[in-house]
Amino acid sequence: MTCWTSAHADLHWANVTAPLKVLDWEGWGRAPEGFDGATLYACSLLQPDTAARVRDALPVLGSPAGLAAEATVCAQLLQTVARGDNLVLEDQLRHWADELR
Secondary structure (H helix, E strand, O other): OOOEEEEOOOOOHHHEEOOOEEOOOOOOEEEEOOHHHHHHHHOOOOOHHHHHHHHHHOOOOOOHHHHHHHHHHHHHHHHHHHOOOOHHHHHHHHHHHHHHO
């Protein structure tokens, strides 16, 4: 069963500061549990060490609840690739989609 919860809905590294603050909340709403973590993970795929740290820090990723969020984020980003955006992530996103299957 998928649990929906409040989400930033655009959590990527440009929206995170040090010390930890999350910026740019105009798109927040409800999403599958783990959506923000899955988004941050996706934005880390070009840096495998960082992606691994995100996964380790967010145990919802890979859990039954988090898999729905991961699949959603991965599908959304693959749709952007089909439109010609995020092309640099295409190979990593396709690999992630294969892992999710």
